Amino acid sequence: xxxxxxxxxxxxxxxxxxxxxxxxxxxxxxxxxxxxxxxxxxxxxxxxxxxxxxxxxxxxxxxxxxxxxxxxxxxxxxxxxxxxxxxxxxxxxxxxxxxxxxxxxxxxxxxxxxxxxxxxxxxxxxxxxxxxxxxxxxxxxxxxxxxxxxxxxxxxxxxxxxxxxxxxxxxxxxxxxxxxxxxxxxxxxxxxxxxxxxxxxxx
Amino acid sequence: xxxxxxxxxxxxxxxxxxxxxxxxxxxxxxxxxxxxxxxxxxxxxxxxxxxxxxxxxxxxxxxxxxxxxxxxxxxxxxxxxxxxxxxxxxxxxxxxxxxxxxxxxxxxxxxxxxxxxxxxxxxxxxxxxxxxxxxxxxxxxxxxxxxxxxxxxxxxxxxxxxxxxxxxxxxxxxxxxxxxxxxxxxxxxxxxxxxxxxxxxxxxxxxxxxxxxxxxxxxxxxxxxxxxxxxxxxxxxxxxxxxxxxxxxxxxxxxxxxxxxxxxxxxxxxxxx
Numbered sequence: 001x002x003x004x005x006x007x008x009x010x011x012x013x014x015x016x017x018x019x020x021x022x023x024x025x026x027x028x029x030x031x032x033x034x035x036x037x038x039x040x041x042x043x044x045x046x047x048x049x050x051x052x053x054x055x056x057x058x059x060x061x062x063x064x065x066x067x068x069x070x071x072x073x074x075x076x077x078x079x080x081x082x083x084x085x086x087x088x089x090x091x092x093x094x095x096x097x098x099x100x101x102x103x104x105x106x107x108x109x110x111x112x113x114x115x116x117x118x119x120x121x122x123x124x125x126x127x128x129x130x131x132x133x134x135x136x137x138x139x140x141x142x143x144x145x146x147x148x149x150x151x152x153x154x155x156x157x158x159x160x161x162x163x164x165x166x167x168x169x170x171x172x173x174x175x176x177x178x179x180x181x182x183x184x185x186x187x188x189x190x191x192x193x194x195x196x197x198x199x200x201x202x203x
Numbered sequence: 204x205x206x207x208x209x210x211x212x213x214x215x216x217x218x219x220x221x222x223x224x225x226x227x228x229x230x231x232x233x234x235x236x237x238x239x240x241x242x243x244x245x246x247x248x249x250x251x252x253x254x255x256x257x258x259x260x261x262x263x264x265x266x267x268x269x270x271x272x273x274x275x276x277x278x279x280x281x282x283x284x285x286x287x288x289x290x291x292x293x294x295x296x297x298x299x300x301x302x303x304x305x306x307x308x309x310x311x312x313x314x315x316x317x318x319x320x321x322x323x324x325x326x327x328x329x330x331x332x333x334x335x336x337x338x339x340x341x342x343x344x345x346x347x348x349x350x351x352x353x354x355x356x357x358x359x360x361x362x363x364x365x366x367x368x369x370x371x372x373x374x375x376x377x378x379x380x381x382x383x384x385x386x387x388x389x390x391x392x393x394x395x396x397x398x399x400x401x402x403x404x405x406x407x408x409x410x411x412x413x414x415x416x417x418x419x420x421x422x423x424x425x426x427x428x429x430x431x432x433x434x435x436x437x438x439x440x441x442x443x444x445x446x447x448x449x450x451x452x453x454x455x456x457x458x459x460x461x462x463x464x465x466x467x468x469x470x471x472x473x474x475x476x
Contacts, residue, residue: 042230069233075342076237076335114233118335126369128405137303137334140234175234175303182273182302190311193231 035203038065043195044142044173045069045084045112053199063088071114078116086110090148103148106167112140135174144171144195165199234305235334239342242313245325246345252322253293253353260354263464264290266474267397269297269431270453272330273308277454278315284476286320291461293321295358297431297451298328298399304336309343324351326360328399328431329406332367348379350386356464357391359383359422363398363415363430365408374408380418393424393464401430401448402441416442426469429462436460436473 034052041048046069053065069082088108095101119138123131148167153159176191232238257263266285271278285291301308309331316323327340327347341347347362365374375398396419400406407415419425428448436458437450449471452458463470 042232044231044233047232071233071236072238074232074237075239075243076338080233082233112233114235118338119235124369126366131405132303132330132333137235173234175305176307179273179302179308183275185276185279186273186311189228190307194229195231 033203035201036063036065037200037202038067038197040067040195040197042193043144043169043171043197044140044193045110046071046080046082049082049084051084055201059093061090061093063090065110069112080114080116082112082114084110084112093150099152099154101150101152103150103165103167105145106148106169107143107145109141109143112142112173113138114140140173140175142171142173144169146170146195148199150201161200161202163201165201167197167199169195169197171195231307234303234307235336237306237335237339237342239306239310239339243343244345245313245316245343246349249293249322249324250349250351253324253351256322257292257353260292261466263354263356264292265462265464266291266294266459267297267429267449267451267462268294268454268459269399269451270299270328270434271296271312272299272453272455273302274454275311275315277457279318280457280476281454281459282315282319284474285459286318288461291321294319294323295360295397295429296323296325297397297429298326298364299330299431299453300325300328301331301333301336304331304333304339306335306339309336309339313343324349324358324360326397326399326431327362327364329364329367332364337367348376350383352387352391354464355390355392356426357383357387357394357422359394359396361396361398363400363402363408364406365400366406370408370410375411375415375418377411377414377418381421384418384421384423388423391423393426394422395426395464396422396428396446398428398430400432401428401450404430404432406432413442416445419446420444426464438471 035055036053038051038053049067049069051065051067053063055063065086067084071080073079088106090103090106093101093103121136121138146167146169148165150163150165152163170192172191180186180191268281300312325344331340350357350359361375363375368374402412402415403409425446428446430448431451433450434453435450436452438447441448451460458473458475461472461474
């Protein structure tokens with residue numbers, strides 16, 4: 001080590017209260033940087049949904065996703081946009097070798113809003129109180145359970161994405177649970193939906 | 204190696220094909236997505252069947268059912284009961300085939316309807332409006348107001364769910380009624396008017412209910428009016444100078460009505476199943 005650099009290493013860095021404050025400020029805002037990108041197919045939130053996610057918890061077992069989905073026109077008057085806020089809980093992640101780990105269970109719930117004048121949040125004032133005895137046509141609460149498999153990108157191939165997870169989810173929404181409650185003869189696949197997705201872990 | 208690759212490609216193509224075909228029942232895009240295929244414009248097809256089978260008849264036996272909602276067990280029993288009778292010519296459903304208007308409910312109802320042996324037409328109920336429900340009805344069954352003539356009787360089916368339009372649309376549509384009074388007048392002598400919500404119900408535009416009565420009385424040989432919506436079995440005169448309104452019960456209460464229209468008049472009976 002050159003002689004003239006020595007002083008630099010030996011000199012004491014004074015951390016002022018100001019630096020601490022700035023550090024805290026940055027750290028807090030940094031928590032808002034999404035740690036993952038998500039793309040999901042079907043699942044009562046559109047044909048395809050794209051969004052960002054945040055993973056947190058000791059083992060990153062919690063995830064919050066915010067997704068924007070797209071419903072094609074199909075036989076209706078127009079295509080629609082939806083927005084979803086989704087909470088995932090992934091209790092176990094098991095490393096099976098060769099950079100592959102499996103998540104034997106992923107579960108959670110999500111709230112979906114569909115946009116358009118066909119849908120209302122609260123019953124419009126034209127209706128008597130509680131005319132339709134369920135919450136809203138705009139918002140749907142969904143629950144799901146599924147599984148995933150993750151491939152960790154090897155160090156020598158690392159560009160931007162740390163790992164890629166492929167997952168599936170089996171879910172249903174409040175209206176369909178209500179339907180099953182109303183009549184038990186309703187078939188399983190008429191109420192349950194399969195959804196497929198990819199998650200790209202960035203941070 | 205090449206063969207293996209080709210086999211793998213074939214496998215993926217087959218898998219993609221299976222996923223695509225299974226899409227409708229396995230992958231749910233959205234409860235109100237209208238991701239529908241298969242049978243649609245059902246009323247027009249069924250009316251053609253009805254006219255082909257019974258137009259030359261002077262006596263018709265028609266079953267009126269209503270408000271099946273999501274009571275599938277009862278609705279299936281209702282259909283089975285109708286099928287078990289050999290004397291019913293066709294069925295008219297007075298609306299509310301769903302609870303929440305989801306695409307799934309329309310699909311399930313259509314599946315159930317396939318089990319009905321006799322021809323049938325379906326009216327639009329207020330529950331069927333929710334979300335994209337009214338659009339789904341139009342695709343699956345047809346126009347919201349429709350009519351057909353069979354055995355010289357005109358069946359006029361009207362959308363009376365004014366509250367679903369916030370009472371800003373012409374519902375009930377008097378222009379349509381006026382047009383129907385005159386249309387094909389040489390082909391019918393009598394009329395039956397069918398609607399989901401009767402006058403003075405919460406759905407009806409009650410500001411015009413007396414006007415509605417006036418328009419119904421313009422129809423040649425008005426036999427009676429038939430409605431659903433109220434979930435009870437009732438026969439009453441709403442207006443002193445008006446026709447009898449028969450209210451058809453919901454599927455949960457396990458009863459419906461059969462009307463027999465003869466050249467001299469009509470008979471009706473309540474069926475409990």
